[in-house]
Amino acid sequence: MNNERGCNHRVFNQPKTSEPTNIFATDPLLSHYLQRFGEDIADSDTIAALNEYGELAGGYLTDLGDSANRHKPEIRIYDRYGHRIDQVDFHPAYHELLTKACQYGIHNLPWANPGPGAHLLRAMLFYLHNQADAGTACPITMTFAGYSVIDREDHLDAFWRDGSLSTDYDPTARHASEKTGLMFGMAMTEKQGGTDIRANTTEATLLDNGASTWRLNGHKWFCSAPMSDGFLTLAQTDAGLSCFLAPKWLPDHTPNGILIQRLKDKLGNHSNASSEIEYHDCLAYLLGEPGKGIRTIMQMVGLTRYDCALGSAALMRQAMVQAWRHCTQRSVMGKLLINQPLMQNVLADLALESDAATLLAFRLSRCLDSGTAEEMALFRIGTAVAKYWICKQAPAFINEAAECMGGAGYVEEFILPRLYREAPVNSLWEGSGNVQCLDVLRAMNKEPECVDALMNELKSVQGSNTNYDQHLAKIPIMLKGDPGELEFSARTLTAAIAQCWQAKLMMEFYNDDIFADFCRSRLSDHHARNYGQLDAKTHIDAILNAVVV
Ligand SMILES: Cc1cc2nc3c(=O)[nH]c(=O)nc-3n(C[C@H](O)[C@H](O)[C@H](O)COP(=O)(O)OP(=O)(O)OC[C@H]3O[C@@H](n4cnc5c(N)ncnc54)[C@H](O)[C@@H]3O)c2cc1C
Numbered sequence: 001m002n003n004e005r006g007c008n009h010r011v012f013n014q015p016k017t018s019e020p021t022n023i024f025a026t027d028p029l030l031s032h033y034l035q036r037f038g039e040d041i042a043d044s045d046t047i048a049a050l051n052e053y054g055e056l057a058g059g060y061l062t063d064l065g066d067s068a069n070r071h072k073p074e075i076r077i078y079d080r081y082g083h084r085i086d087q088v089d090f091h092p093a094y095h096e097l098l099t100k101a102c103q104y105g106i107h108n109l110p111w112a113n114p115g116p117g118a119h120l121l122r123a124m125l126f127y128l129h130n131q132a133d134a135g136t137a138c139p140i141t142m143t144f145a146g147y148s149v150i151d152r153e154d155h156l157d158a159f160w161r162d163g164s165l166s167t168d169y170d171p172t173a174r175h176a177s178e179k180t181g182l183m184f185g186m187a188m189t190e191k192q193g194g195t196d197i198r199a200n201t202t203e204a205t206l207l208d209n210g211a212s213t214w215r216l217n218g219h220k221w222f223c224s225a226p227m228s229d230g231f232l233t234l235a236q237t238d239a240g241l242s243c244f245l246a247p248k249w250l251p252d253h254t255p256n257g258i259l260i261q262r263l264k265d266k267l268g269n270h271s272n273a274s275s276e277i278e279y280h281d282c283l284a285y286l287l288g289e290p291g292k293g294i295r296t297i298m299q300m301v302g303l304t305r306y307d308c309a310l311g312s313a314a315l316m317r318q319a320m321v322q323a324w325r326h327c328t329q330r331s332v333m334g335k336l337l338i339n340q341p342l343m344q345n346v347l348a349d350l351a352l353e354s355d356a357a358t359l360l361a362f363r364l365s366r367c368l369d370s371g372t373a374e375e376m377a378l379f380r381i382g383t384a385v386a387k388y389w390i391c392k393q394a395p396a397f398i399n400e401a402a403e404c405m406g407g408a409g410y411v412e413e414f415i416l417p418r419l420y421r422e423a424p425v426n427s428l429w430e431g432s433g434n435v436q437c438l439d440v441l442r443a444m445n446k447e448p449e450c451v452d453a454l455m456n457e458l459k460s461v462q463g464s465n466t467n468y469d470q471h472l473a474k475i476p477i478m479l480k481g482d483p484g485e486l487e488f489s490a491r492t493l494t495a496a497i498a499q500c501w502q503a504k505l506m507m508e509f510y511n512d513d514i515f516a517d518f519c520r521s522r523l524s525d526h527h528a529r530n531y532g533q534l535d536a537k538t539h540i541d542a543i544l545n546a547v548v549v
Contacts, residue, residue, distance in 0.1 A: 013330060013331055014329075014330075015325065015326055015329035015330055016329065018325065019059075020055070020058055020059025020060070021058040021059065022051060022054040022055045022058050023054045023057050023058035023128055023131055023318075023321075024050045024051055024053065024054025024055075024057075024124075024128060025051060025054055025055075026054075026058075026321075027054075027317070028546070029355055029358055029359075029509075030050070030124055030127075032509070033120075033124075033359075033362060033509075034046075034047070034050075034124075036509070037120065037362075037366060038117050038120055038121070039117075040115070040116030040117035040369075041116065041117030041118070041120065041121050046117075046121055049104060049121075049125070050121075050124055050125070050128070052104075053100075053104055053125050053128050053129070054128055056100060056132075057128040057129060057131055057132040058131075058132075061097060061100060061129070061132035061133060062131070062132040062133070062415065064093040064094075064096050064097050064132070064133065065093070065097065065132045065133030065135075065136075065271065065418070066415075066418070067091055067093035068090070068091050068093040068094040068097060068133060068135065068136070068270075068271035069133070069135060069270040069271045069418055070091075070270075071091035071093070072270045072271075073088050073089065073090045073091075073094070073263065073271075073272075073273035074088070074089050074263075075087070075088055075089075075260060075262060075263045075273075075275070076088075076089060077260065084259070086226075086255065086258070086259055086260045087173070087227075088226055088227050088260070088263070088273045088275070090171075090227075090271075090273070091271075093271075094135075094136060094271050095169070095171050097129075097132070097133050097136040097271070098136050098139065098140070098169045098171075098183075099169045101125075101129055101136060101140050101169070102140075102166075102167050102168060102169035102181060103167050103169075104125055104167075105122065105125075105167055106122060106125045106126050106129055106140050106144070107139075107140045107141075107143040107144050107164075107183070108143065108144060108147060108164060108165055108166075108167075109121060109122040109125070110122055110368070111144075111147050111148075111151065111164070111165060112165040112167070116369060117369055118369065119365045119366075119368040119369045120362065120365040120366060120369055122144075122365075123310055123361070123362060123365040124362075126140070126141075126307065126310055126311070126314075127310055127313065127314045127317070127358070127361075128314070129314075130310070130311045130314035130315060130318075131314050131315070131317060131318040133271055134269065134311055134314075134315060134422045134426075135269050135270060135271030135272035135422070136271055136272065137307070137311050138224050138225055138269070138272045139183050139184075139185070139224075139225040139228060139272070141303070141304050141307035141308075141311075142183075142184050142185050142186050142224070142225060142228070142232075142300075142304065143164065143182070143183045143184045143228075144303060144307070145184075145186075145300040145301070145302075145303035145304045145307070146164070146184030146185075146186065146230075146232050146300055147161075147164045147165075147184070148299050148300060148303060149232060149243070149287055149288075149296060149297070149299050149300050150164060150184075150245065150287070152287075152288075153245075153285070153287055153288075155211070155212050155285070156245070156285060157177065159176055159177045160176060160182065160230070160245070163176055163179055163180070163181055163182030163229070164182050164184070166180055166181040166182070167181070168180040168181035169181050169183075170182075171227070173227070173248075173249070174249060174253070175247070175249040175250065175251060175253050176229045176230060176247055176248075176249065177251070178253075179229065182229040182230065183225065183228045183229055184228055184229065184230050184231070184232060185223060185224060185225045185226065185228035185230070185231045185232075186223075186224075186231065186232045186233070186297070186300060186304070187220040187222075187223040187231045187232070187233040187234075187246075187277065188200070188220070188233065188234050188297065189220060189221050189222040190202065190218070190219060190220060190221050191219065191221045194221070194222065195431070195432065195435050197234055197241070197294065198241060198294070200218075200234050200235065200236060200241060201218055201236070202216055202217065202218025202219065202220070202233070202234065202235040202236065202279060203216070203217050203218055203235060203236050204216050204235035204236065204237045204242060204244065204284065205217075206237075207283075211285075212285050212286040213283060213284070213285060213286075214235075214237075214244060214283075214284050214285070214286060215281050215282065215283065215284070216233070216235050216244065216246060216257075216279040216281075216282040216283075216284050217279055217280065217281060217282070218235060218278070218279050219261075219276070219277065219278045219279065220233065220276070220277050220278075220279075221276055222264070222274055222275075222276070222429075223274070223275050223276070223277045224272055224273065224274040224275070224429075225272065225273065226258075226260055226273055226274075226275040226277060227248070227273070228248060229247065229248050229249075230245050230246065230247045230248065231245070231246045231248075231258070232244070232245060232287065232297060232300055233245075233246050233279075233284065234293045234294075234297060235279075235284070235293075237290045237291065238290075239289075239290035239291030240290070240291035240292075240293070241291070241293040241294060242286060242288070242289075242290045242291060242292070242293040242296075243286070243287040243288050243292075243293040243294075243296035243297045244284035244285060244286055244287060245284060245285045245287055246258060246279070246282050246283070246284040247283065247284075247285075250283060256282050256283055257279055257280035257281045257282035257283070258277055258278075258279060258282055259277060259278045259279075259280055260275045260276070260277055261275070261276040261277060261278060262275065262276055263275050264276070266425075267421055267424065267425075268418070268420075268421025268422045268423075268424070268425065269421075269422055269425050270421075301430055301431070302379075302380070302383055304430045305383045305384070305387045305430050305431065305436075306361075306364050306365075306368075306379075306383045306386070306387070308387050308390075308391050308426040308427075308429070308430055309357075309360070309361045309364065309383070309386035309387045309390045309391065309426075310361040310362075310364075310365075311426050312357065312390045312391040312393070312394040312423065312426045312427075313354070313357040313358045313360075313361045313390055314358075315394050315398060315419050315422060315423055315426075316350075316353065316354045316357050316358075316390075316393070316394055316397050316398065316401075317354050317358060318415065318419060319397065319398040319401035319402070319416060319419050320347075320350050320351060320354045320397075320401055322401060322405065322409075322414065322415060322416060323347065323350065323400075323401040323402075323404035323405055323409075324338075324347060324351075326404060326405040326406075326408065326409075327343055327347060327404055330406075337404070342532065343404065344540050344544065345532045345533070345534050345538075345540070346400065346404060346531050346532035347404065347544065348534060348538065348540045348543040348544055349521065349531040349532055349533070349534050350397065350400060350401060350404075350531055351543055351544060352506075352514075352517070352518055352521065352522075352543060353393060353397060353531070354397070355506070355509075355510075356502035356503075356505065356506055356518065356522075357390045357393060357394075357502075359502065359505035359506065359508075359509055360382075360385075360386050360389070360390060360498070360501060360502050360505060361386055361390060363382065363386075363501075363505055364379055364382050364383060364386060367379035367382065373449070374449070374452075374453045374456070375453070377447065377449040377450045377452070377453040378450070378453040378454060378457060380443055380447060380450050381440060381443040381444070381447075381450035381451075381453070381454055382454070382501075384436045384437070384439040384440045384443060384494070385436075385440060385494055385497050385498050385501065386498065387426075387427075387430070387431070387436050388427075388433055388436035388437055388440070388491075388494050388495075388498065389494065389495060389498030389499070389502075390498075391423075391426040391427035391433075392427050392433055394423040394424075394426065394427070395420065395423040395424050395427075397423075397531075398416065398419045398420045398423050399420060400530075400531045400532075401416065402416040402417075402420060433491070434490070434491070436494065437490035437491050437493070437494040438487065438490055440490065440493065440494045440497070441486060441487065441490055441493075444479065451479070454497065454501075455475075455476070457501065457504065458472055458475070458497075458500050458501060458504055459472070460504065461503075461504050461507045461508070464507060464512075464515070465503075465507075465515060465516055465519045467516075467519040467520055467523045467524045468500070468503055468504075468507075468515075468519045468523060470523075471496065471499070471500055471503075471519075471523035471524075472500055474496060475493070475496055475497060475500065478492070478493045478496065479493070499522045499523060500523065502518070502522070503515065503518050503519050503522060503523055506518045510546060511542070511546075513539045513542055514539060514542060514543055514546065517534065517537075517538045517539055517543065520535060520537070520538075521533075521534050521535070521538070
């Protein structure tokens with residue numbers, strides 16, 4: 001008997017401790033996608049950046065993610081002498097994660113280096129980062145999305161734009177004009193309503209019309225990344241709800257009137273701090289027109305919703321790879337799990353779902369890169385569809401992937417519990433599941449060009465598969481339904497669109513066999529509610545070979 005040192009038994013049939021892995025190079029979808037749709041960016045610099053980040057995310061950043069989630073941020077409201085400081089202390093791993101993300105421009109790449117394919121490249125980097133740590137993805141996405149609003153405001157000092165376009169991460173507590181890099185937060189939700197932001201009670205009073213400066217008084221019930229340099233926020237003016245930028249520090253280098261009440265004790269998303277705040281005569285700059293606050297901030301929210309879809313697709317990919325890896329090394333009853341037919345069914349089903357999620361999220365990146373009116377109409381409705389569907393899939397998907405690993409999937413030394421705790425929040429924040437489905441209806445009613453763009457997209461593969469055609473035919477019928485019933489059935493409609501669209505993207509990316517498998521398992525009348533119910537006709541080997549690693 002060859003016992004290990006300090007062990008009275010031989011350890012066998014346990015997977016090897018995982019080595020750092022380049023998660024870009026080992027993800028066939030990413031490189032194929034670049035070949036297929038990224039001709040504008042598939043140059044050596046791009047591939048080098050993705051390889052570097054894939055290497056980092058598959059080892060160093062994942063370890064940092066473990067530390068940053070284990071050592072949660074802590075609030076210090078007062079210093080030792082009783083002075084109010086409102087400081088949140090983060091583990092050094094949190095700062096290092098953001099340093100690396102900013103260095104690669106994940107928070108600003110399409111704005112700092114605009115050009116063909118910039119959104120797709122940034123999406124891939126963001127996808128890699130989320131597999132290492134999703135908590136830091138929150139300030140990254142808010143900064144990325146916030147810039148799209150800031151950029152339109154000529155009256156703001158230039159340092160706001162310049163600092164947002166920097167690749168420096170500067171966590172020092174100073175006025176934005178003195179910093180080498182800036183991060184943004186977003187504060188909309190109040191106690192009486194997060195979905196119903198029209199019910200916000202925070203009030204804004206005009207200080208100086210010329211400088212568009214206002215004072216805010218009120219509260220926000222959720223405000224993530226509260227050490228950000230500026231917060232896009234909403235408050236009531238005489239003209240109605242308006243959007244503002246509230247700087248963390250004042251031009252005279254004293255703190256602005258943003259008082260942190262406490263940090264939320266959350267289910268997951270532990271590396272990220274989420275706080276409750278009050279505004280006490282908080283200085284703020286108007287963004288957009290008074291009374292048009294929702295329209296102004298929705299520009300930002302559209303992008304954060306898109307990032308939620310990307311982020312959840314990344315969590316699913318990470319979970320699936322862990323499950324796959326375990327099953328290729330673990331035997332039960334003398335046979336590797338990967339060779340057990342029922343486990344193959346589960347893994348192939350997970351693989352289909354994971355890739356369909358990623359393809360749908362990246363399709364939105366291509367909309368942004370294209371920027372044509374039709375593609376932006378598709379993006380408008382597509383963000384709501386993708387955020388609802390992908391983010392809703394992620395928790396159950398990760399649970400299934402964890403179960404493939406048996407008891408190990410439930411143990412904190414593995415990443416699965418962290419992914420599982422993280423998953424629900426993408427579905428919740430930036431507008432919860434129902435809100436996304438109602439937004440699909442709103443887009444259809446108010447912006448009919450969205451319906452045209454969507455139907456053109458879905459019809460482009462019509463005639464290739466009977467299940468697809470029959471499923472597609474149901475969508476216009478649902479749309480013509482009674483408006484009252486449409487709201488009741490908004491999830492049914494959104495799910496139908498999402499799965500149809502995913503099938504179309506699978507057709508575009510994979511061969512006819514995998515497309516047919518996807519259509520039979522997702523679009524036919526016999527589709528299953530749990531994973532692992534693919535039918536006997538399914539091309540299991542082809543899926544596992546094409547999709548996994
Ligand atoms: C970890 C975390 C961090 C957050 N960070 C931020 C932040 O930084 N900034 C910020 O502004 N907010 C933040 N939020 C708040 C988040 O965006 C809100 O919690 C969310 O929008 C839901 O609002 P609510 O909690 O008030 O729920 P409610 O608005 O009360 O909604 C409750 C439920 O009702 C559903 N619902 C609402 N309207 C309808 C309808 N008409 N028909 C059917 N169902 C409906 C919703 O989908 C939801 O499921 C954060 C939340 C979390 C959990």
